[in-house]
């Protein structure tokens with residue numbers, strides 16, 4: 277479960293203050309698949325970064341996976357993220373100098389796990405996303421849809437309860453986008469993973485359990 281209470285996020289520079297999130301209160305139940313929609317600049321990515329503990333809110337509280345996230349030190353935050361959250365980004369964020377299986381193993385490097393066990397788990401999730409035949413390929417040798425499936429494999433290899441996806445089909449054509457959406461749906465329905473997805477695509481949003489709409493940093497629906 278994810279629970280945000282009274283979240284405000286203000287970006288301050290020398291000259292201006294931007295209120296990117298204003299009193300956001302939201303709850304996402306465990307196993308729910310929700311989408312976040314709204315016009316450019318309304319705070320969607322900021323919200324996902326706050327939920328993903330990548331960006332600290334200016335005020336408000338966050339509760340997630342049974343833990344109230346208070347003032348955690350960076351190391352604790354990194355450990356919490358590694359154990360509970362999987363990230364999928366629009367532009368994949370794969371490491372180009374590593375092959376597919378090594379990319380997928382990355383989140384496990386931070387855990388004390390033997391190399392053979394890491395590789396076994398990475399192979400398992402690559403099979404799950406239909407890419408076990410591309411394990412030794414480099415990211416540059418894959419299609420966009422395949423890159424995103426590798427990124428999803430990397431997001432789930434550590435078995436996180438929550439997946440955060442920021443426009444996961446934004447760089448894909450409609451066919452590849454549909455494949456990625458189907459994969460996310462399976463991860464939600466079959467594994468009961470909680471998914472929060474930012475999207476500009478109404479059709480895809482309608483396929484999720486609930487749509488949250490934002491405007492100017494506020495939740496409007």
Ligand SMILES: Nc1ncnc2c1ncn2[C@@H]1O[C@H](COP(=O)(O)OP(=O)(O)OP(=O)(O)O)[C@@H](O)[C@H]1O
Nearest residue numbers: 287288294295296315316317318319320321322323
């Ligand atoms: N690091 C930052 N410093 C200052 N202002 C920022 C920063 N990041 C975002 N903002 C501002 O906060 C607001 C929300 O930005 P955010 O990126 O969350 O919007 P978004 O809804 O994800 O937009 P898009 O759909 O275009 O990606 C915008 O007005 C933006 O200019």
